[in-house]
Amino acid sequence: MNMVQVMFYLMAAIALGSALYVAASKNLVRSVFMFFITLFALAGLYVLSLADFVAVTQVVVYVGGILVLILFAFMLSGRESLAGLQQRQNHILSVHNLPAFLLATLFLVVLVNIILMAKVDNLPWLKQAAEQRNIIQPTDGTIQNLGINLMTNYLLPFEAISILLLMALVGAAHLSRKEEAL
Known part of the structure; x- marks a missing residue:
């Protein structure tokens, strides 16, 4: 072995x-x-x-x-x-x-x-x-080929996913915020 x-x-x-x-x-x-x-x-x-x-x-x-x-x-x-x-x-x-x-x-x-x-x-x-x-x-080296494809052929979907994740992060921060009593 x-x-x-x-x-x-x-x-x-x-x-x-x-x-x-x-x-x-x-x-x-x-x-x-x-x-x-x-x-x-x-x-x-x-x-x-x-x-x-x-x-x-x-x-x-x-x-x-x-x-x-x-x-x-x-x-x-x-x-x-x-x-x-x-x-x-x-x-x-x-x-x-x-x-x-x-x-x-x-x-x-x-x-x-x-x-x-x-x-x-x-x-x-x-x-x-x-x-x-x-x-x-x-x-x-497989990472180099993936990086080239992400930054050329799949740039638009890559950026769309990053914006979606940013929106999810902002939403999670808003939901976790404590509401003030009126």
């Missing part, structure tokens, strides 16, 4: 473990911070898959944006609503959760079946790519 495989299994274990903790924890603060670890482990998996741009986007958008938004929503919410969430009884094994468990088990069976039936080494498109030497190498 080489170092890349060890790192992959380590990152996968961290991602799965922290995601399970997020789903099972009753403490909201710990869940948010474990979600932070989950997102960073996913970014590490993207780096190991030679998807450097997706890894950087994962860190910037999800860790830097979405998680900060969750933290602000958590901090701006009232104590009463947070206390009500933490006092709620969570019975994992109950009749109400039976359809969710059945559906999750069905998805797990289908996923395991697909993984066991797929012969990844004999896929025709992988053989064709290997024969044509159409394989991404660790030294290939």
Whole structure:
């Protein structure tokens, strides 16, 4: 087993473990911070898959944006609503959760079946790519091509999205502002 495989299994274990903790924890603060670890482990998996741009986007958008938004929503919410969430009884094994468990088990069976039936080494498109030497190498630069396309061919949609995100930020700041009593 080489170092890349060890790192992959380590990152996968961290991602799965922290995601399970997020789903099972009753403490909201710990869940948010474990979600932070989950997102960073996913970014590490993207780096190991030679998807450097997706890894950087994962860190910037999800860790830097979405998680900060969750933290602000958590901090701006009232104590009463947070206390009500933490006092709620969570019975994992109950009749109400039976359809969710059945559906999750069905998805797990289908996923395991697909993984066991797929012969990844004999896929025709992988053989064709290997024969044509159409394989991404660790030294290939994919971010440069994406940057050139974003600033030339896709400049208008890129700027439209930036204006939309600015409007969302202004709206969130307005909604979080305390109203003065009349």
